[in-house]
Amino acid sequence: MTEFNTSTLISFSALGYTATWWALTLPFVFLIGLLFYAITVAKKWKIFNGISVAHYFSERYGCDVGYFVAIILFLAMIGFSATYVKSLTLVFLPVFPLHNSWILSALLVFMILLMTLRGGLISIIRIDIISFIIILFFLPTLLYYTWHLSNLEPVPSLTLQEMQCILPTQFIISLILLTMFSYILAPWYGQKIVAADSPRTAFLAVICAAILIFLFYGIGIIATSLLKLKGIALTQPELALPYLIHFALPVWLRGLAYGILFCVAATTLAGVWSAMVTLTIGYLPRKQNANTLKFSVLMTIMCAILSYYGANLFVDQVFNKMLLANIPIVALSFALLSGFYWEKTSRFGVYISIIIGLIWGIGCYYIFGDKGLYTWYWALYGIPLIFASGILGSVVFPTR
Numbered sequence: 383m384t385e386f387n388t389s390t391l392i393s394f395s396a397l398g399y400t401a402t403w404w405a406l407t408l409p410f411v412f413l414i415g416l417l418f419y420a421i422t423v424a425k426k427w428k429i430f431n432g433i434s435v436a437h438y439f440s441e442r443y444g445c446d447v448g449y450f451v452a453i454i455l456f457l458a459m460i461g462f463s464a465t466y467v468k469s470l471t472l473v474f475l476p477v478f479p480l481h482n483s484w485i486l487s488a489l490l491v492f493m494i495l496l497m498t499l500r501g502g503l504i505s506i507i508r509i510d511i512i513s514f515i516i517i518l519f520f521l522p523t524l525l526y527y528t529w530h531l532s533n534l535e536p537v538p539s540l541t542l543q544e545m546q547c548i549l550p551t552q553f554i555i556s557l558i559l560l561t562m563f564s565y566i567l568a569p570w571y572g573q574k575i576v577a578a579d580s581p582r583t584a585f586l587a588v589i590c591a592a593i594l595i596f597l598f599y600g601i602g603i604i605a606t607s608l609l610k611l612k613g614i615a616l617t618q619p620e621l622a623l624p625y626l627i628h629f630a631l632p633v634w635l636r637g638l639a640y641g642i643l644f645c646v647a648a649t650t651l652a653g654v655w656s657a658m659v660t661l662t663i664g665y666l667p668r669k670q671n672a673n674t675l676k677f678s679v680l681m682t683i684m685c686a687i688l689s690y691y692g693a694n695l696f697v698d699q700v701f702n703k704m705l706l707a708n709i710p711i712v713a714l715s716f717a718l719l720s721g722f723y724w725e726k727t728s729r730f731g732v733y734i735s736i737i738i739g740l741i742w743g744i745g746c747y748y749i750f751g752d753k754g755l756y757t758w759y760w761a762l763y764g765i766p767l768i769f770a771s772g773i774l775g776s777v778v779f780p781t782r
Contacts, residue, residue: 385412385571386517386595387650388643389462389469391602393701396619397549398603399610404545406607407554409599415561416592423566424588425581426722432576434660435569442721443729450736451717452661454710455569461707463654463685464692467491469700470647471693472620476628477640484694494648495686498655499679510649516642521601524639527630528605534613556761557705563715563765564708569657570650620700655685702752709747713739715765716772724776731776739768 390412398405432438436455440448471487478486498506540548565571578584606622609630616622627639659681663674697703716735720727742764750756 385416385565385591386514386598386646387466387469388473388647389465389650389700389704391599391643391646392469392472392620392623393704394599395602395606395623396701398606399616399619399622401545401549402540402607402610404540404542404549405603406600407549408557408603409596411554411557411561412599413592413596414558415565416588416595418562419565419571420585420588420592422719423722424575424584427572427575428578428581428584430576434657434664435567435572436661437664438721439717439732443717443727443732447717447729447732450733451714452664454714454736454740455567456658456661458707458710459569459654459658460685460688460692461703463651463658463689464697465700465704465707466647466651466654467689467693468697468703469620470644472700473624473627473643473647474640475621476624487690487693490644490647491686491690493644494651495683497648498652498682506649506652509645513642513645513649516638517598517646520639520642521598521605523635524626524631525601525605525608527632527635528608528626531609531612531614531626531630536613537611539611550755552755552758556755556757559761559765560705560708560712560757564711567711567714567718569661570653573653573657573660651686651689655682655689658685699752705757706747709743709760710740712743712760712765713737713768715739716769720769720772720776726776726780727772728776728779728781730779730781731772731774734775735768735772738771739764742767 394405394408397408430438432441434452436448436452439451467487467490470490471483474486474490475481475483497509575584575588578587602623605626609622609626614625616625627636627643631639659678662681663678713736716739717727717732720731743760746756746760746764750759
């Protein structure tokens with residue numbers, strides 16, 4: 383369930399509120415992205431069966447590449463975890479409107495950290511399973527109560543052209559491409575795939591996840607689209623889903639709704655923190671491995687602190703910052719896929735593809751920005767450039 387998280391749910395629902403029905407194209411991002419994962423790497427990751435994603439790069443290309451990739455993934459996961467904390471804070475803001483976001487997010491992070499440290503990853507997985515089962519019933523229920531929400535001043539439906547001005551087709555296409563070439567490297571998801579019984583189980587699990595996640599996000603978007611059409615005016619679209627939970631649901635269901643979303647966020651954050659700790663422990667000197675348990679606890683606390691400060695200092699809009707955190711991961715796409723499918727991939731080709739991927743992604747962001755549709759230039763030109771540079775580097779400078 384890590385692929386179903388509060389950050390994406392809040393972000394997609396916000397776009398459902400602004401772009402209404404056209405936002406239903408967004409769930410295809412995960413449907414296509416996860417199907418690509420299933421076809422290209424699901425079985426490969428299970429066959430590898432390593433301790434972490436970075437560990438694969440160490441075995442395939444050498445320890446120095448593994449260290450480099452571990453640093454890149456760690457920094458990216460700080461960004462992702464910060465957006466998860468921010469989105470969870472937004473969910474609970476209607477419940478505690480008088481609380482400062484710093485205080486509210488601190489309480490939420492502390493509770494999740496306590497759950498993670500006391501129960502461990504096994505208890506988090508159990509909560510994840512229970513949350514998944516409840517979500518199957520909760521989201522349709524939310525849609526039902528949204529449908530029966532009283533109309534205020536119904537607004538006229540947007541034309542397709544107006545909806546596409548809010549949510550451009552180019553943006554959706556770029557999201558699909560970026561998800562395809564970033565999720566294949568997601569460390570928290572790779573850990574779950576390795577836990578599968580067999581390569582076939584891993585493949586089928588991702589197929590099922592793709593379909594379910596497509597439906598889950600779709601329901602959230604339909605609900606917030608209805609909210610907009612019923613004339614409910616919100617100054618901050620990211621509060622559309624929290625508004626529905628707080629005002630559309632009956633009192634007896636609100637507590638359950640907040641509990642479910644808290645558990646979803648908790649399992650997501652715990653999974654990311656676990657992946658971050660695993661990355662770090664995997665590169666500890668052997669002499670320090672005797673104190674692995676103590677070190678993992680300290681590292682988990684540090685990850686929680688970094689997530690907390692990142693959420694409050696750097697995340698203004700959840701979706702924009704979540705996309706930004708993908709830049710370093712997309713830069714690794716050639717190194718991963720060529721490692722699985724092309725024996726002639728060289729260390730030089732890997733390094734040059736990663737460096738060019740980082741420079742291109744960051745450059746697109748600073749030149750075009752969020753309003754300039756930087757994801758289009760990043761995805762459409764950046765991904766081919768990453769692969770072209772990696773192939774050229776491997777051919778010209780082969781590993782001896």
